[in-house]
Amino acid sequence: MLDVREYVLKTPPGGVKRYDHDALCDLLKVEDYSRVIFEQGVGREAIVRVYPSNPLMGVRDMTADDLVMDARGRIQLGTYFDGSPLRFRLFDPKTGNAQRGAVFGTTGAGKSRLVQAILIACKNSGIVVHLADLKHGQSVPEAKGNVATRVTTQYEAILMLRGLVAEAERRMIAYGERGSSGFVIGAPDPLTYGIVDEANRLLEKNAPFREEAALLIKELGRTGRSVGVGIIIAAQAGHLDELGGSDTLRGMLKEGEVILLRWSSAMMQQLVSDGLLPRGESLQPIPKVVGQVRKIRRFNEERADNEDDVNSQGMLYHLTGIRPTSMARTFVVGSVAPTPGFDPLILALYGDHAPPGQAIDLEEHMSAKERQVASEGGQAGTVTAAPAPESEPDTSRMSTAERILAALPADGLAEVDLMAVLEADGGRRVARGSVRTNISTLRKKGQIARPDSTGLIVPVPAD
Ligand SMILES: Nc1ncnc2c1ncn2[C@@H]1O[C@H](COP(=O)(O)OP(=O)(O)OP(=O)(O)O)[C@@H](O)[C@H]1O
Ligand SMILES: [Mg+2]
Incomplete structure (x- = not known):
């Protein structure tokens, strides 16, 4: 790429603690801040690249193949800015562990589309999913009939989580009796996930089941992992208290698969000050509008008609991946414009076959x-x-x-x-x-x- 300028910088030991993207762009005299990509390397090196336009702007469509778990237990959700694959782990064959995952982002950042991709991946990789879609089923409507359990109210979500914890306990006892020390997919149980979109509704202050929800999610994170029962939540929040307090998240953020989509800087600071995101402060912010030039216009200069269209959905940091400070983006999942009914592109990715597993009997719990x-x-x-x-x-x-x-x-x-x-x-x-x-x-x-x-x-x- 000839027209990419690259600067290698020496940083203080331990990397840049406070990163001011705007100041850097001003220094480089680049008006479109999204063209500049900053990446903290290991040790004392950082790289700044100036692209002709943001390199994550035209990512390709998601394919069904991207979403089939590979031999290492990963799927490909998208790409880093330099074209290398963004992978997400659903299973660790070396340890036999299911994962705990968290997807964070402000409203409209792309959480539910990402959840949809994970749901598709599970269905097509033989992973059983019990899903709570707490926006009355509106966040990932196409999941209906494509997951083992689908609930849409908070009370049902609690029953579902109780069912998952019970399943984890059943497995622990059974595996203990059998003398098996780790989980192997399908021998005899399938890999299983509880997935909660809009988990903030369950965990926010004054939510009717807040305490129990936080407890169950923590419990699953702790005991489910080693017996093939994982938990993935997607949430938006302005404050850790809205997610049941930092305790709920500590385990997830330490050892889980954590994805941060566009996110308020206040929340970011909180995660950093709580010790949950060590590198948070050196992340280049994800803008709402990519390609915007913050230049003063003279009165006869026209602004582009689409200059305030949000176009950064799906841009993210995979905080627990190998490149936590590199900007990445999910592939395009489904139709870009809303569809009147179920999105046919998303249905095609799910395929027509029945989803694996059986529904949790909610009444039993x-x-x-x-x-x-x-x-x-x-x-x-x-x-x-x-x-x-x-x-x-x-x-x-x-x-x-x-x-x-x-x-x-x-x-x-x-x-x-x-x-x-x-x-x-x-x-x-x-x-x-x-x-x-x-x-x-x-x-x-x-x-x-x-x-x-x-x-x-x-x-x-x-x-
Ligand atoms: N990976 C993607 N591929 C295609 N379009 C996307 C993608 N991610 C987001 N979008 C677009 O952005 C819109 C909002 O995304 P999404 O519903 O996933 O956001 P969200 O974070 O779940 O928002 P909310 O907080 O409102 O639930 C989608 O309707 C879609 O148009
Ligand atoms: Mg959503």
């Missing part, structure tokens, strides 16, 4: 209390009758009294069960004392019946 709440809701035993927060009115805006009234079936509830419903209805956590005070006020107002010998809290019909 309901607790006795949840079963009871579900049956008192009228429809015994169905998962949808359980406390599914998304089917309820917006409890975060309701008063405690309103939530109590909404929670009570006509024949009443014991206090312990009322507490369980309030725990799971999606609203703020309320203390038992506050529930009691509210009940006594509601009794005074005649909206709840006077206490009787059954001890049940029974609403008084409104008319």
